[in-house]
Amino acid sequence: MCGLTGVFQPTGFAVSTCEGIVRKSAENLSHRGPDDGGTWVDGDAGIALGHRRLSILDLSPAGHQPMISASGRYVIAFNGEIYNHLEIRKELEVSKSPPAWRGRSDTETVLSGFDRWGIDSLLKKTVGMFAFALWDRQERMLTLARDRVGEKPLYYGWQGNTFLFGSELKALRAHPAFRADIDRNVLALYLRHGYIAAPYSIYKNIFKLLPGAYLQLSAQQSPGTLPTPRAYWSLREVVERGLANPFAGSDEDAIGELESRLMRAVSLQRVADVPLGAFLSGGIDSSTIVALMQAQSTLPVKTFTIGFHEQSHNEAEHARSVAQHLGTEHTELYVTPRDAMQVIPKLPTLYDEPFGDSSAIPTFLVSQLARRHVTVSLSGDGGDELFCGYDRYQRTQSLWSAVQRIPPVGRRWLAGAVAMLPVDGLNLCLNPIVSREDQSPGDRVRRLALYLSAGTMEQFYQVQVSQRNDSVAIVLGDTGPLEAQTGLTQWSPNGQLYERMMYADAMSYLPDDILVKVDRAAMSVSLETRVPMLDPRVVEFAWRLPLHTKVRHGKTKWLLREVLFKHVPRELIERPKKGFGVPVGRWMRGPLRDWAEDLLSKQRLATDGFLNPGTVRKQWRQHRDGKANWGDSLWTVLMFQAWLCADRH
Secondary structure, eight states: OEEEEEEEOTTOOOHHHHHHHHHHHHHTTTTTOBSEEEEEEETTTTEEEEEEEOOOSOOSGGGOSSEEOTTSSEEEEEEEEETTHHHHHHHHHSSSSOOOOSSSOHHHHHHHHHHHHOHHHHHHHOOEEEEEEEEETTTTEEEEEEOSSOOSOOEEEEETTEEEEESSHHHHHTSTTOOOOBOHHHHHHHHHHSSOOTTBOSBTTOEEOOTTEEEEEETTOOTTOOOOOEESSOHHHHHHHHHHSOOOSOHHHHHHHHHHHHHHHHHHHTOOSSOEEEEOOSSHHHHHHHHHHHHTOSSOOEEEEEEESSGGGOOHHHHHHHHHHHTOEEEEEEEOHHHHHTTGGGHHHHHSSOOOOTTHHHHHHHHHHHHTTOSEEEOOTTHHHHHTOOHHHHHHHHHHHHHHTSOHHHHHHHHHHHHTSOHHHHHHHHGGGSOTTSOOHHHHHHHHHHHHHOOSHHHHHHHHHOSOSOHHHHBTTOOOOOGGGSSSSSOOOSSOHHHHHHHHIIIIIIIIIIHHHHHHHHHTTTOEEEOGGGOHHHHHHHTTSOGGGTSBTTBSSHHHHHHHTTTSOGGGTOSOOOOSOOOHHHHHTTTTHHHHHHHTOHHHHHHHOSBOHHHHHHHHHHHHTTSSOOHHHHHHHHHHHHHHHHHTO
């Protein structure tokens, strides 16, 4: 795992000046690569690459980057791991002129593959997580590429006549040409979802490369123009093929095939020249990964769990039971609200963009814990999107079915009538009889009106997963929603409602929230994370599985549970899911109250000029005084305000 950065200026530049800038940019990524660093510059071509290395495979100087191919044609700055690179090496070695390997790194394998097969063909052969910048010295062409599902980040964009790119925004910000102009339309998108969906970033003219794609710029590229990224892998195509050719075997066949594919993925991802472990929450996904790791290991797997004293958010005791059964070397750490709150000031610079998922706090803490013992940690992420694991899927199914029974005209009339109900009055009258951590009655009424107004299932589901639906009203200067451009509603599978929701989440929530959360938290402490569930062969098989193998007898992830139950007793797993968050809504009324009051002060909001002070202050007062629960939506506002404060310093 590493960090990369670079500059492309087709008109050329002075080597001495640009090399210093790129070196500084790379130093801003030293947390991603504390072991080594380097730069490569061609002033005449106007290209400079910077790299920071976290040594995982081949710890020798032979893995130093930026790396030049044996032919001399390509130069690469590579971040990530190619798990099947030894298989690719064997294929390369079967030729009249096999490569003369200089080391054992997967980066060298990739470069030889480009020499042999070209970029598109080599990308299709890879199994891994990565982002890279590749310079073709012969064609004078820059290629940026990202892995299939978006485990590794890559930002890019023109700033004047200079094209900047890098693993994190802090690398781009180090360049003198960078202009930190906030995009208000993207801000509205962030406040709706709590994260910023690709291809956007919080800054104007800076984008995220979409998963499964690569972008190429030539020396003839006109400054300010961007070619359309090319897809070398498409989740949409995977879904279409899977639904058209469903798995037809028995339950036993499906269990065996899924276990086999997961076993292979875990086996590939266990390869490392440094200590390796796994996150273990005690849930289905992480327990499955750890069980398969332990089944392949003669030594106890190192596992790590964060616990909370609030029982509503604590799963550490369940993780301990799973660890004891499997015989892992288990480490757990119980954290207090004070411990968790000490993480909050780190979040704006850790994520570089506003990021509203409060589970970033325990994710950072468990990464920090793991890094004291290992350099690589496997994670169970991806299981919910592949095997229908989120509780909201069943909830949305029930609500959508109920709404569909009302004629369209009746829905529109009812939506208007419900929208006119006095939300504040309902909260005042009814809130005392509901828990403060529940959604307030008035908030439910507001959301009900939006449900009734939804014309399609996709619009209906967007209401379900949105943190707030008033982002246009709250952001000053927002000219309209970007939702239709994110790809979430442009196409939907011809499958059942569950499958359409899983597809929507796999397209955006997984890469832009879940994987961002894990990557930035782990890499901030120089920990590499790997996600076996997202091996492309697992993903492709999961989309061939009929829905009844995922949801059965009211239980989600049925097939994944059956694989797990071959290794762990059912009674250790069958329990309500708690998630991996912290009670920030409650803390805002307690230990975080002064911090929140300062960030949400009328004067600060007015001076900043991005958010409507009246709307924000009203929601804050209602939440602070227990008259409504705006916990999640206010947290996204607070994370923007905290990020804005850090951004200006």
